[in-house]
Amino acid sequence: ITSDQLVAAVDAYKYTLTVYGHEQLPATTAEAVGDGEFQERPDSLLLLLARSCPGLNALMVRECISTATILLIATSAQNLRHLYVNRAQVRLGCDWPRSPDWTDEFYGWLQSTAESIEATEQEVSRILDHPYWHLLSEEQFQMASLTRHVAV
DSSP states (O other), rough: HHHHHHHHHHHTTTTOOOOOOOOOOOOOOOOHHHHHOGGGHHHHHHHHHHHOOTTOOOOEEEEEEEHHHHHHHHHHTTTTTEEEGGGGEEEESSOOOOOOTOOOOHHHHHHHTOOOOHHHHHHHHHHHOOOOOBBBBBHHHOOOGGGGSSSO
């Protein structure tokens, strides 16, 4: 995913986009991508998508993102109900700079929750009202499909 592609998708479809994602695993491994700097990862672009597209219902993320980004997407996407994330590409922790819009309580919650996969899964499950939500193994991710979310 490139920043130009994602920004173009947001600009063109912000009011009509309901499903977004890439279903195949990335060509690079988690080891190659997982240590990337925050600015090199798509975290902020995916959050832009989640915030800008009010109709977004299903999102599939195969790229390396942090647990904090997963939490921010879940709290920011108004109508998101289906979030598919490849666990092998998840980086633990919060490397987001603090936003002036965030309260001390929210930023503390984000930092502490993002330190644990289990806590992240519990919070996303609660936010999305999806009791059994969890990050997907590579095998589960490969079997997942966005096709069922696309209106015919």
